[in-house]
Amino acid sequence: MTSEATGQAEATEHLPTAVPILSPRGSDRLEESDGMELSPKLQADLLNLDAWGEILTTYGRTMGVGVALTDSAGQVLGDCHNAQPVWSLVHDARRDWGGGCPFCITTGPPCTAVADALQTGGSVMVHDQAALTHVAVPLLLGRRPLGAIIAGQVFDRYPEPLLLRRVAREFGVPAQQLWNVARKQHPVSSATLHASGELLCALGHAFLQQRYGAILETKLAETNGRFRLLVDGVTDHALFTMDPSGRVTSWNRGAERLLGYVEAEIIGRNFSCIFTPEEIQDRQPEKQLHKAWQSGRAEDEGWRVTKSQKQFWANVNITALLEGPGPARGFAIIMQDVSERRKIAIVLEAARQDRTRLQENFLSHVSHELRTPLTAIYFFTTNVLDGLLGDLNPEQHEHLTFSLDNVKQLKDMVSDLLDITRVDTHKLVVEPQHASSGKLVAEILSTCRTNAAAKNISLGSDLAPDLPYVWADPARVRQILINLIDNGIKFTPENGTITVTSRLSAEDHGFLCLSVSDTGCGISPENREIIFDRLSQVKSSAEASRSGLGLGLFIAKELVSRHGGRIWVESELGHGSRFSFTLPVFSLAKLCAYVFTAPNLGAGSVTLIAVDVAAVEGAVQADILLEVRRVLERCIHAGQDLLLPSMSDAEPVETFFIVACTDARGSAVIASRIDRALQDFDRASRLKPVISSTTLPVVPGQSREEQIGELTARIEQLVQAHLLGKETLK
């Protein structure tokens, strides 16, 4: 036998040689299927004989060759189509020739044409012992061997009598009969077989591809059907889909059960029919779809309405059905009735509030009950100490001073007790405003000076010049600072020093740092860790005089963190401690950023409205001003306009500033609203309100940050100029 390509067959006469005649095909759909699992069932489906039968028969008849489908091991599946007479004769005589290619007439090692074809990915042509030629064409799914097509059993030239005689002898076939059969066969040239192998390769590939596509589609349809069954089987969740405009496109049985509409009446209707009238008014359906479209999905809990107008509390998930960028193809909704869960949550919350209220009432009662006897002790102690009942000797004076100290501690503890309840019930309220830290520190120092002087401690301050205003609750800052200073006094020996410093924080940008340093006993490293914890009591001998409930620093920490700042301590045992905390610097830009949104600034102008409130007679009471602030708050659009905090140190503050994202005409509307509201509020006409405004253009084309920066700088100037102008008028 000879190999067509190499012609080296003489030495290995009985070994069928194979050469690839087609290179592997390029990437296509089958290549892409590499990731798919090639299950035995899929494999069988792909090699279905009924499907292949027609194409193989047609090919065999047209080419005048035999053709068969094999599995990946080379075993013929089913029959050989258009079997050739020489091969049939030999095949019938010797059915026992071995594995490999069954098209080969050989007594030597089995033909490896199929294996070679699958290995190389191309057609392989083989001459066998009888000089019959056949080709093996691989069937590959991606790179995975699926099977092969074998075609051939033809002579590529006139049959050689010598070879046939040898075959007849080796296979036990009558030589004459073999010759007669072989002689009738028309030789098929190698070139034709070669071309035919190529054609078969393309045909097989195309057919496999088509067959694979058909199988996938059947599978998909089955899966869809199963999915549909699954969706319909879910009855405790409403599952439905909508087109991009919100019209319902599918509706499962759960949806029918939950919302009352049957599929026929809801398909094509807008899903807004399951919203409450208020939510439809508020354009909630559109808003939710928009949100889902923007972020892929939206989750919501709220009231929904059934067909019979019954409301239930629903948990809703909307998923946008997206295919690449661009508009959504539609939306899928999963909805569940969670009314029961909500009821339970409401009951639990009520119970929690009840318990909290009880706890608060109890502590408030305890604190009240403790204060009464404490007051009597305070009066008696101070009466005696102040010599109201006669002179005291130094020892008596000293003892009573200790006694008074303890009364004061008890008093602080009782106050702390109430604050701690407020921490627990989230009622520890911090109401930040525009405040001067310098002024606050000065006030506090004057309050604490008496206490410090009693121990001959010098209490001073070191404030950096031109510090910005802070955004803090003055009463709470006072509480924090007094706590820190009192602690300092407690732990600093006589003739020591306590210094309050204030500077811009180097570490925390946008924060002011206030520190209280003492020359006291200091705090050990391990205690520095726990000192701000609740109920921490430092127990070392050096710090034994520490007293109180250990709540002061905990409350200070809570208060500082509610301002957005942090508190910490640096200390060296025996040399003193420095407690520091930060407070946010007041930033008009940060405050205004809330209303200076892109759409608001898009209007093109911002107006600063100043409302001067003066009394017809004398000064306006502080509580009246507070009421006026409330009236003004009601006159503006939250989210669009902003009532600034008091911007002046002068007390009482008599000018209110409103930043309105509107033009001069819009601000005139606000002004007239304010005028009417103030008249309503002040029926006795004790106030003289004067409203003025300045409109600032928003520079288009700038970034929002630049716009905010420029606007707030201008507003700051205007505010200062307005306050200064009023000052001059006076």
Place this chain on the structure above:
Amino acid sequence: MSGKKILIIDDDQPLLLGLSARLKANGYGVVSAMDGISAIAVARKEAPDLIILDLGLPAGDGFLVLERMKGLADLGSIPVIVLSARDPAGNEKRVLDAGAVAFFQKPPDNHEFLAAIRQALGETIALSTFLKT
């Protein structure tokens, strides 16, 4: 010694004793009542120059006593300082609205308390720095 008369309305006997001593030492005459009902009668009989009023009283809450007094022609003009163990939050504004001149939480600071008394009696001016705002 101004010789002015102060009425303390409080149900706590020790407190009455201690506070009286302090007030007397500052030159005031002191009378007292221990419940809401007798408070009005004592105020009528003694015609004090100033009243120190507790809020938690037997037989008539301090608020009621305050409101009733402010509604009476003969007692309405007597300045009232409220001295209570209750939380200033809420209570302070309420008593000031009802006509009291100041609110102190127990125990008060002697200096601040006496300054408020003097101011309420018109004995001093410009002591606003001592007044709780």
